[in-house]
Amino acid sequence: MPRPSDAKSRLIDTAIRLFRCRGYHGVGLTELLEVSGAPKGSFYHHFPGGKEELGAVAVRTAGHRIAQLMETAFADATSMDEGAERLTQMIAEGFAASDYTAGCPVTTVLLDTVPQSEMLSKAGRAAFAEWRAVLVRHAERLGDDRDIDAMGTALLTAIEGGWMLARIQRSPEPILMAGRAFRMA
Numbered sequence: 001m002p003r004p005s006d007a008k009s010r011l012i013d014t015a016i017r018l019f020r021c022r023g024y025h026g027v028g029l030t031e032l033l034e035v036s037g038a039p040k041g042s043f044y045h046h047f048p049g050g051k052e053e054l055g056a057v058a059v060r061t062a063g064h065r066i067a068q069l070m071e072t073a074f075a076d077a078t079s080m081d082e083g084a085e086r087l088t089q090m091i092a093e094g095f096a097a098s099d100y101t102a103g104c105p106v107t108t109v110l111l112d113t114v115p116q117s118e119m120l121s122k123a124g125r126a127a128f129a130e131w132r133a134v135l136v137r138h139a140e141r142l143g144d145d146r147d148i149d150a151m152g153t154a155l156l157t158a159i160e161g162g163w164m165l166a167r168i169q170r171s172p173e174p175i176l177m178a179g180r181a182f183r184m185a
Contacts (some may be wrong), residue, residue: 007038008046014038015058020102024055024112024120049119055109056123062105063127074138080093080146081183083138084155088179091159092172100170105161131156155182 014036018027029051033040047053073090075110077083095102113120135152138144158178166175 005042006037007042010036011038011043011054012058012061012104016062017083017102019055019058020062021098022107022109024109026112052113052117052119055113055117056119059106059109059120059123060126063123063130066104066106067130068128070131074134077138077142080135080139080142080144080148080151083142084182085179088159088162088175090164091151092166092175095163095166095175096172100167103167104160107160107163110136124171128156151182158182 011032015027018032018035024160029043031070032038032051032054033043043054044050047057049056069090070087073087074080074083077086106124109120110124114124132149132152135155136148139146139148139152155178158181159175162175162178166172
């Protein structure tokens with residue numbers, strides 16, 4: 001029996017990796033195929049909507065991976081403040097390890113494509129909704145009585161802005177500041 005192809009997962013992982021560094025428009029289909037090693041026919045079989053469909057799947061997949069990272073950061077936290085600081089520490093360490101090249105795999109796509117692409121906008125909204133759900137669940141678990149919608153939005157906004165400043169400054173400090181700012185609010 002032939003082994004099932006892993007072309008779809010290779011394409012998704014390759015898209016996430018390349019989009020993180022150069023954005024959606026900075027990566028062409030030819031490069032996605034070359035780097036992933038997937039045949040063109042396989043690409044269109046899995047993504048009949050082309051690069052835009054691959055981008056939407058990549059955003060949802062990356063969004064879910066970040067939600068898992070958030071779960072890890074908040075799992076043993078005794079407060080939302082502690083969880084936020086752990087999360088920003090994890091993101092800052094990963095970003096520094098990439099030599100400040102691998103930005104948020106969701107935001108790098110959305111900055112290039114929203115609002116022009118409804119498909120990518122929808123995928124981005126789903127990712128942010130999943131992140132919000134993680135924060136709400138942990139706020140409830142920890143009995144945090146702050147307005148978690150406002151605080152969660154502020155935290156995510158600070159992290160995303162911190163990611164940009166960290167790239168410019170080539171320093172993890174702007175991301176770490178996002179976690180400390182959450183504690184002060």
